[in-house]
Each structure stands twice: as C-alpha cells, then as structure tokens.
Amino acid sequence: MKRFHAHIAVDDLEASIRFYSAVFGVPPTVAKPDYAKWMIEDPRINFAISNRSAKTGLDHLGFQVDSDEELNELRQKVANAEIAALDQPLSECCYARSDKYWITDPQGIAWETYHTLGAVEIYGMDMPKAAEPVAERAACCAPKPNLIKATPKRASCC
Template identity: 55%
Template sequence: MKRMHIHVGVKDLAESIRFYSALFGAEPAKLKPDYAKWMLEDPRLNFAISTRAKTLGLDHMGLQVEDAAELDGLRAQMSAANIATHADGETTCCYARSEKSWVEDPNGIAWEAYHTMEDAQIFSAAEAVPAPACCGAKPGAAA
C-alpha cells in the first residue's frame, strides 16, 4: 500500500514542529536536530520538515511503498508515462536507508518513489557535503 509523502523546507524547526503537531494532533514519529517526520494513518501520509531543503515551502512530494516489488511497479508506471526518471538505487538520506527513483512533473516539482529499508543515524550518505532535502532529484537524468 502506498503512502503519500510531502517534504517541506522550514526556517524554524521548533516553531514548525509545534504548528504541525497541533495541526495533525500527533507528535513526530522521528525527530532530529534538523528534521522531523510524522507517519499519519488518517490521511495516510509521511509528512517531513527540515531545515536542509533548498527552499522554504514545498521541497518535493513522493510515494512511499512497503516493498521492493511495489517499488518496481511504481517505476514501471513512471516509465509507461514517458517520464524521464533518475534512480539513486540504495541511498541514505532523511535519516533512512532507502531505494529511490526521482521524476519531475511538468511544472518542475520533484517526486520520489521509494522503499525505506531501515532507519539511519545520519541525514545523508554525503554528510560532509550540504545536500538538499532527501538528496534531491536529478532533473533531466534518465534511468
């Protein structure tokens, strides 16, 4: 079953955590010094905020799946729609180890399709280099 994912860049993490916790009626499921994530069931949503996004506001959206087979099906749907995709393969970002692919919609909004395998203690595999949220889409790259 797919879960909608939205990642928003924020300037003040603590203020944003207070706002979204009140809005959702729940505390974050994951909390780091630069990142917070809510895993909501109603609506079925993975909502994340961070101070690492390239811009304030909507950074990207995506669909999180529960297993590799479901990710393969989602990738096939992207290909069938003639969407140029970029596959990161297995990567660490947003404090999780995941298998990811990226597309951009006609308006330039980045979408990721991913399956999370486990939590990670670092934000991204490239910790030494400042990275956009979730390692960012690679526009125009095909996989």
C-alpha cells in the first residue's frame, strides 16, 4: 500500500514539532536534533520536517511503498511515460536506508518514490548539514533539479 510523503524544511524545528504534533494529535514517530517524521495512518501519510540549512518551505513530495514490487511497478509507469528518473538503490538518507528514484515535475519540484529497507544513524550520506551553500542545496537527499529532467513543457493558452 502506498503512503503519501511530504517533506518541509523549517526554520524552528522545536516549534514546528509542537505545531505538527498538535495538528496530528501525536508526537513524531522519529525525532532527531535536525529532523522529525510522523507516520500517520488516517490519512496514510509520511510527513517529515527538517532544519538542515536549506531554504524553508516545501522540500519534496513523494510516495513510500511497502515492497520492491510496488516500487518497480511505479518506476515502470515513469519509464513508460518517458520521464527521466534518477535511481538511487540502497540510498542512506533521512535516517533510513531505501531503494528509491527521483523525478522532477515541470515546476522543478522533486518527487521521491521509495521503499524503506531499514534505519541508519545519520541523516544522509549525500547531503551532510551545511555542506553546501543554501542556494546550491536541493531536497533532502535529492539530486539538484537540473540533474533530472521531466518531460518538456508544452505551450498553453490562457
């Protein structure tokens, strides 16, 4: 079964943890000095926040799946639609080891689709805190948007 995933970069992690704990009615499932995550069942969502010197606001969206079969099925849909994707097998990010792939929508928003394989003790191998200037950073452990390209934009009216 799929679970919607949203990750938001925040300025004040403690205040945000208090706020979202009140909104969701439960404390975070995972709480670290720079990260928190709620695994909510109704609605089924994986909601994460972090304070890692990134620009505040929406970091990335995605889908968490429960099996390799579901991951492969969604990955095939992306391939069939000829949307470029970046595969990251056995990635270590956001205190988890996962098989994942990334796509970027036409607006430049990173979308992560992944199957979590286990926990790790560090935030991410690919993106240590403050390792890059804020302007150069992308989503959690996502590639920079120019590394993966979505289908070309079409001209529209109105």
